Amino acid sequence: MKISLQVNGAPADVEAEPNELLVETLRDGLGLTGTKVGCDTGQCGTCVVQLDGKSVKSCLLLTAQAEGSEVTTIEGVGEGRELTDLQEALRAEHGTQCGFCTPGMVMSLSELVADENAAPSEPEIREWLTGNLCRCTGYHSVVRGVQRACAMRTADTAAAATAAKE
Amino acid sequence: MILTDFDYVKPGTLGEAVALLAAEGSRVLAGGQSLLVDLRTGDGTATRLVDIRGIAALRGVRREGEGRLHIGALTTLAELAADPLVRAGAPALAEAARANGDPQVRNLGTLGGNLAATGRATDLPVAVIAADATINLAGRGGQETLTADAYATRGLPAGAVITSIEVPVREHRHHSAFEKTADRATRYPLCAVAVRAAYAGDGTAADLRIAVTGATARVQRLRGVEELLLGGPTGTGEVLAAFRAQPRDMFVPGRGASAEYLGHLAGVLTARALARAAAR
Numbered sequence: 001m002k003i004s005l006q007v008n009g010a011p012a013d014v015e016a017e018p019n020e021l022l023v024e025t026l027r028d029g030l031g032l033t034g035t036k037v038g039c040d041t042g043q044c045g046t047c048v049v050q051l052d053g054k055s056v057k058s059c060l061l062l063t064a065q066a067e068g069s070e071v072t073t074i075e076g077v078g079e080g081r082e083l084t085d086l087q088e089a090l091r092a093e094h095g096t097q098c099g100f101c102t103p104g105m106v107m108s109l110s111e112l113v114a115d116e117n118a119a120p121s122e123p124e125i126r127e128w129l130t131g132n133l134c135r136c137t138g139y140h141s142v143v144r145g146v147q148r149a150c151a152m153r154t155a156d157t158a159a160a161a162t163a164a165k166e
Numbered sequence: 167m168i169l170t171d172f173d174y175v176k177p178g179t180l181g182e183a184v185a186l187l188a189a190e191g192s193r194v195l196a197g198g199q200s201l202l203v204d205l206r207t208g209d210g211t212a213t214r215l216v217d218i219r220g221i222a223a224l225r226g227v228r229r230e231g232e233g234r235l236h237i238g239a240l241t242t243l244a245e246l247a248a249d250p251l252v253r254a255g256a257p258a259l260a261e262a263a264r265a266n267g268d269p270q271v272r273n274l275g276t277l278g279g280n281l282a283a284t285g286r287a288t289d290l291p292v293a294v295i296a297a298d299a300t301i302n303l304a305g306r307g308g309q310e311t312l313t314a315d316a317y318a319t320r321g322l323p324a325g326a327v328i329t330s331i332e333v334p335v336r337e338h339r340h341h342s343a344f345e346k347t348a349d350r351a352t353r354y355p356l357c358a359v360a361v362r363a364a365y366a367g368d369g370t371a372a373d374l375r376i377a378v379t380g381a382t383a384r385v386q387r388l389r390g391v392e393e394l395l396l397g398g399p400t401g402t403g404e405v406l407a408a409f410r411a412q413p414r415d416m417f418v419p420g421r422g423a424s425a426e427y428l429g430h431l432a433g434v435l436t437a438r439a440l441a442r443a444a445a446r
Contacts, residue, residue, distance in 0.1 A: 001174065017171075018171075018172055018173055018174035018215070019168040019170065019171060019172055019174075019205075021167070021168065021202075024167065040167070040206060041203050041206055041207060042199065042202075042203055042271065043351075043352070045268075045270065048270055051273075054244075054273040055269060055270050055273060056270050056273050056274050057270045057271070057274075059206075060198055060199055060202050060203065060270075060271075060274065061198060061202070061274065062174065062195075062198065062202070062215075064174045064176075064217070065195070065198065065217060065219070067176075108269065108270065111269070112269075127267060128269055130267035130268045130269070130353065131267075131268035131269055131270045131271065
């Protein structure tokens with residue numbers, strides 16, 4: 001089947017079998033290997049991407065179902081090679097460890113902090129991560145990373161407000 | 167990777183979908199959060215998937231006449247959990263939708279899919295049964311409406327597509343709540359309970375519906391418990407006593423837990439749900 005997607009802002013016309021999963025198209029068809037395959041049954045969250053701005057598991061979505069949708073992968077967050085605030089804060093807090101779960105974590109958490117004023121509590125962040133498994137068991141540093149990212153933005157906003165007043 | 171081969175079709179209307187589903191081996195694909203796992207693991211089979219997400223008539227939440235909510239089958243769990251009409255009018259349903267802790271599954275999984283998932287306990291059926299909702303279906307015989315009690319006893323007819331549900335909303339009389347203990351690995355309910363209650367002036371239960379899943383052989387109303395509690399107080403002691411008075415074979419073991427444990431857990435969850443409902 002011919003499927004038309006938008007992937008990371010660019011049109012992508014792909015040929016996919018009806019039983020092809022989006023994660024297979026992204027990795028094997030388009031070479032976007034930042035999205036990982038862990039469990040392949042929707043439990044581990046290493047394959048999380050965003051579909052029209054919502055985080056979804058790309059191993060639980062047929063490529064055909066994504067027809068006409070905007071798909072964002074880890075390669076498409078941030079400007080070029082610049083890290084987003086969230087990625088920078090996860091790096092600073094050592095929230096990556098072995099790194100295998102990180103792309104999925106970033107794509108999932110990006111939805112949680114999508115609102116500029118988002119300031120999720122620790123329980124809210126931990127609950128949101130229900131769909132992302134880290135087998136280095138490094139959730140503490142991930143939680144601190146999310147809170148740091150939100151604090152960085154709040155500080156930026158406050159600084160901008162002060163600058164505007166002056 | 168899914169090793170089974172199947173065709174994929176995406177009809178634009180309900181009529182086309184029903185016609186396509188008439189063929190042997192055709193299955194409804196909505197959010198796919200259970201079906202695609204089953205096809206991947208080999209627990210399910212299909213020769214054709216009929217993707218119903220292009221059918222606009224299956225979307226949306228709206229008030230339907232006096233005191234009813236119409237909820238389209240394609241409403242996602244995330245939408246259901248956040249919808250102001252559902253949260254105000256049928257809070258147990260919003261809580262049940264939110265009870266799947268995985269945000270990515272909530273973003274794609276749908277009301278209809280959760281109700282139709284066969285062979286496993288899911289979160290929404292208890293809330294739908296406790297709410298005394300009706301389930302609208304389309305099938306080869308045309309449109310059909312199933313009461314919550316018929317759904318609880320008979321399940322869904324083969325080959326039918328759930329199109330919507332209708333939930334009675336009586337904000338000032340009935341109060342509802344949902345409680346769940348999740349299996350930690352899969353997030354499916356070890357046991358989940360939904361209640362809807364109305365209370366008399368002295369705080370005794372004047373009307374009661376209690377539904378349970380996980381602890382029993384299938385999702386069901388607990389009429390025996392309801393009868394014992396009706397007309398009296400619904401504190402933890404009374405609720406647990408009512409559960410202990412049930413036939414011994416009512417509860418069944420599952421997910422590594424004994425029948426005795428699950429029966430007790432169902433009682434505890436019911437007591438918690440009733441306490442929260444009463445406080446609303």
